[in-house]
Amino acid sequence: MTLTQLEIFSLVAELQGFTSAAHRLGISQSAVSHAIKALEQELGVALFRRHQTTVELSEIGAQLLGRARAMLGLANTLAQEAADARGMKRGTLRIGSFGPTASIGLLPPILSRFRQVYPGIEVHVDEGPDRQVIQWLDERRVDIGFVVLEQERFDTVPLLEDQLVALLPAGHRLAASEAVTLQALCDEPFILTEAGSSELVMRLFSQARLQPQVRYRCAQLLSTLEAVSRGDGLSVVAQASLPERADSRYVALPLAPRVPRRIGLAVLDRRLSSPATLAFIALAQKLYPSST
Incomplete structure (x- = not known):
């Protein structure tokens, strides 16, 4: 063998x-x-x-x-x-990433710095829904992954905290509210974004004993933004996943009560992680020190 x-x-x-x-x-x-x-x-x-x-x-x-x-x-x-x-001149690092928060927000600056310091390490990035990244970690298909915390069966490092927000068309009757309840989101068609924290969103409704009227399941956040902007329904997304440039066609409002979301890095067992994996974690902690 x-x-x-x-x-x-x-x-x-x-x-x-x-x-x-x-x-x-x-x-x-x-x-x-x-x-x-x-x-x-x-x-x-x-x-x-x-x-x-x-x-x-x-x-x-x-x-x-x-x-x-x-x-x-x-x-x-x-x-x-x-x-x-x-001097870590050669090697491979496999990373699992999900959604705009990790793939567009967190990963690029870490990866850019990592490649500068360790140019000989070959990096592979696989993207999928958050639940798939967890599966990849369990199956050892990736060395390290971005996950929604908490994940008790993994060794984790927190990097970012934001909050879940309600997404409504700009002309919606609730658009001028200071915050939106989960109950209010159950009164109209709901759009579920499966690229990001879909399981966290559905768990919130389940814990509140509420059932949203899921009419659309979008694989990408961009599709969700377009659907909400057209007035096809309402949604819940992570604030950090939204584009930096404001769009007048939709409004993002806090949930009431506020629902925080923490994003971090996870490995199966830090004691068995490769030097490249540990170096990636160290660089990530230097770039995002406020949450560690």
Whole structure:
């Protein structure tokens, strides 16, 4: 069993195909097939169920995938620690990010500084909804991720606190209010933004025993802003995710009572994190010191 085999196994599982994994790795499909077959023969189990155009993990394959990714993570940490002894000239850092707050607000300045200090570290950034970043952390597909706090099963570092706000069309009857209650948002069609803190938003309604009339689910904040501006419905978004330039077509108002939201970085276990991961955390704390 080799690390290369485990890497191919992990990538085939992620992409659900031998051909796509081969393209990603820059090798032939036959090489991918051979590596998986050799690994299956050594382990004595079938890791995948083969279909005409795709593959899916077998039950034992799904069970072993987490172990494989843990081994790959430890191997990466080992390589990083060796690189650290040489001044961290080489290595890889995988980052999970979500929504405008992290991907547009927090990440760019940290990443810019990190690349200046550690130009030899290859950085990969995957973007998805906040719940997907948590899944990536659990599956060890990323080394570090931006998350909505609190996340008790991870080691976390807070970076930013903002608040959730109600989003209304500029001409709405509540637009002149100082704040908006969750109950008021249940009286009209609701637009749920799934790119950001959608689970936090729905949990708020659930805890208040309220049920919003969800009519639209938007994958991107921009779509939500456009839908609200047209008068298609109301929404709740994070204040820090809104564009810096004001838009006269919609109004953002605090919720009553106020609902804070904290964003931070998370790792599975800081003690096992690679030097590159720890260096990224250190730079983030220097750039956002007020919340630490």
